[in-house]
Every structure is written in structure tokens, then in C-alpha cells.
Amino acid sequence: MIIANHAHVFPREIKESGTIDRLKALMDECSIDKAVCFAPFPDRFVESGFPGDPNGWLASQLKGETDLYGFGVIDFDAPDLSGQVSRIKELGFKGIKMHPPYQEFRIDSPEAFEVYEQAQEEGLFITFHCGMHWHRLRDNLPVLYDEVAWNFPRLRFSLEHIGGYHFFNDALAVMCNNTRGGVQPRVFAGWTSVTDKDGPSEWSLTDEQLKTVIFQTGEDRSIFGLDFPYNSAEDIKADIARIQNMDISDTAKSNILCNTLKNILEI
Ligand SMILES: [Zn+2]
Numbered sequence: 001m002i003i004a005n006h007a008h009v010f011p012r013e014i015k016e017s018g019t020i021d022r023l024k025a026l027m028d029e030c031s032i033d034k035a036v037c038f039a040p041f042p043d044r045f046v047e048s049g050f051p052g053d054p055n056g057w058l059a060s061q062l063k064g065e066t067d068l069y070g071f072g073v074i075d076f077d078a079p080d081l082s083g084q085v086s087r088i089k090e091l092g093f094k095g096i097k098m099h100p101p102y103q104e105f106r107i108d109s110p111e112a113f114e115v116y117e118q119a120q121e122e123g124l125f126i127t128f129h130c131g132m133h134w135h136r137l138r139d140n141l142p143v144l145y146d147e148v149a150w151n152f153p154r155l156r157f158s159l160e161h162i163g164g165y166h167f168f169n170d171a172l173a174v175m176c177n178n179t180r181g182g183v184q185p186r187v188f189a190g191w192t193s194v195t196d197k198d199g200p201s202e203w204s205l206t207d208e209q210l211k212t213v214i215f216q217t218g219e220d221r222s223i224f225g226l227d228f229p230y231n232s233a234e235d236i237k238a239d240i241a242r243i244q245n246m247d248i249s250d251t252a253k254s255n256i257l258c259n260t261l262k263n264i265l266e267i
Contacts, residue, residue, distance in 0.1 A: 002240065003034040003261045005127060006160060006192045006225030010040050011057065014048045018229035020061055020068070026226075027067075029233045030240065034067045034267070035226065038097035038127075042075040059091040069265055071095040071127060074115055076105050085118035094265050095125035101135035107144035116152045125264050126157040127190065130171050131164030131203060142170040145187070146177055153182025156264065158223055160190030162213065164203040175217045185221045188264075189213050191256060192225030195239055211248060219252040223261050 004027075010018040020037065027035060039054035050057075055072040062070050072088035074081060074096065088096055096119055100107050107128075119126055130142050142163045148155065163171030175187045196204040213222055224243065226236055243256055 001258045002030075002032045002224070003258045003265075003267075004032050004226045005036045005158065005190065005223050005261055007035050007037045007228035008040065008230070009037045009058070009061070009228075010044065011050055014040060014044055014050055015229065020065075023068075023228050026228060026233045026236065030236045032226075032236075034069070035228075036069045036071055036094070036127075036261070036265070037062070038071045039073045041073055041099065041103060042077070055088060055091055055093070059093070062092075069094050069267070071097045071125075073097055074103075076103060076111060081111060081114045082118035085115055085122060085124065089122040089124060093124070095127060097127050099129040099133070100140040101133035102129065104135055104139075106139040107141075108147045113151065116148055116155055120152045120155040126155065128157055128159055129161065130159035130190070131161045131167050142167040142174060145171070146174045149174065149178040149182070149187050153186070156183060156186050156188070158188040158190040160192045160225060161194060161203045162189045162191070162205060162209075165200055165205070166202070168205060168209055172213060172216065175213070175221065179217065185218070187221070188260065189217065189222045190225045191222055191239075191243070193227040193231060195235065195242070197238060197242075207242075207246060211246065214248050214252050219249065219255050220260055222252070222256045223264075224257050 007023050008018055009020050009023055012019050039058040042054055045054055058070045062068055070093040072093045074084055105112050145159060159171045162168055178187045193203045194205040196206055243253055
């Protein structure tokens with residue numbers, strides 16, 4: 001059984017390669033049973049003139065879907081951030097996707113803290129992009145996620161890409177630094193787009209680094225992610241095979257590919 005995090009989905013009018021039907025076809029092809037889908041970031045609706053809001057759109061699309069789970073997004077240009085978090089919960093979503101460099105907010109800003117506070121109250125999981133993404137680095141240095149973990153000890157979140165090629169050690173430090181106190185496990189590693197098969201890209205991690213995550217943080221803090229539609233079915237099959245062939249325990253493998261996210265989503 002494979003349960004995967006991190007699929008970006010879109011209305012056909014905005015991104016034809018990223019529709020929910022395309023995701024379901026890819027899941028079939030890769031033998032993935034269930035997946036978490038993210039609502040599009042609000043600017044994608046604004047720039048394309050697509051009506052409605054991304055969270056409402058995703059909730060309507062997921063009605064009747066038994067194998068897809070939604071994560072909402074925050075609109076930092078709109079008022080009432082904590083109200084937005086509560087609405088995400090009301091829509092039946094299990095978490096929030098946040099992307100500090102793309103959404104251009106500081107990880108430790110008062111606005112972001114308002115979101116974390118309410119997410120902690122509502123029991124929502126946060127999936128963060130963690131690593132460089134062409135925005136000024138000082139606003140989203142991965143070490144700042146330590147502030148999130150310290151200030152919100154009941155909030156669980158994942159660091160997608162585990163800092164990527166440039167910030168892997170920083171992201172791992174945040175994970176290791178928060179293995180005591182609060183809710184445990186609390187900080188998770190998102191094994192998303194970490195392939196190194198075509199050489200070291202911005203998000204590549206080596207097998208040695210991935211094994212170090214397991215060795216230093218344990219077998220229950222790593223979650224496989226798709227980065228659909230930016231990775232093809234071929235890419236994702238290779239990612240799954242890489243985990244299955246890695247020199248780690250069978251328990252670690254089934255946790256990464258299924259059980260850890262299953263527990264978080266309570267499914
Ligand atoms: Zn993403």
C-alpha cells in the first residue's frame with residue numbers, strides 16, 4: 001500500500017497537465033493507493049481569472065473521492081488569516097500547504113505565526129516547502145522552522161525536500177533539535193523531488209543523506225511525496241523503487257511510503 005503526500009492539482013483551465021484526473025491516472029500507473037492534493041495557490045486563480053477560491057474549488061472536486069485528501073492554502077493578501085485556517089478545517093481538509101518563498105512570506109512573521117497558532121488549535125498538519133526557491137533567502141532560511149517547532153509544540157509539520165541540495169543539514173538540524181517535548185513526532189521529512197538520478201539538481205539528495213535522516217531521526221518521521229505534476233510517472237516510479245531498494249529496514253520503507261502519513265491523516 002502506498003500513500004503519498006504532495007500533489008498539486010489544478011482546474012483544467014489553469015494547468016491541463018495538473019488535473020485531478022491526470023493525478024488519478026498517474027496513481028494507477030505507479031500503484032499509489034491514496035494521495036494528498038494541495039489547492040492551487042491563490043495567485044493562480046487571480047492571474048487566470050478563474051472564478052471562486054482555491055480551497056472551495058478543491059473541496060468541491062474532492063466530494064465523493066475516497067482516495068484523495070485535501071490540503072488548503074492561505075491567501076496572505078486576504079484578511080482574517082486565522083479565520084481562513086478555520087475554514088480549511090470546516091471544508092474537511094487535513095492540512096495546509098505553505099510555500100514561504102513562492103507566497104513571499106517570512107517563516108517567522110507575525111502573519112505566519114497567526115496561521116500556525118490556529119493550525120495548532122484546529123489540529124491541521126502543515127506541509128512546508130523547505131529550500132531555496134528564487135526568493136530572498138533570509139526570509140525563508142530553513143533554520144527558521146526551528147522557531148515554528150519551538151513556539152508551537154502541538155503543531156505537526158513536514159519539511160518538503162528536507163532543505164534540498166543547499167540546506168539539507170539545516171533542515172536535518174531542525175528535525176533533530178525537536179525530538180523532545182511537545183507532540184512527538186512533530187517535524188517530518190518530506191521525501192519529495194529528492195532524486196539524484198540525473199545529477200545533483202537543487203533538490204537532489206544522495207542515498208547517504210536519506211539514510212542519515214532515518215539514522216538520526218528514526219523510522220517514523222519521513223513521508224514520500226510526489227510533486228505532481230512537476231514529476232512524471234516515470235520519475236515517481238523511479239523514486240518509489242529507490243526507496244524500496246534502499247539499505248534501510250522494511251519498517252522504515254513501509255513507514256515512508258504509507259504508515260507515517262496514514263497516521264497523520266488518521267485514515
Ligand atoms: Zn510543492
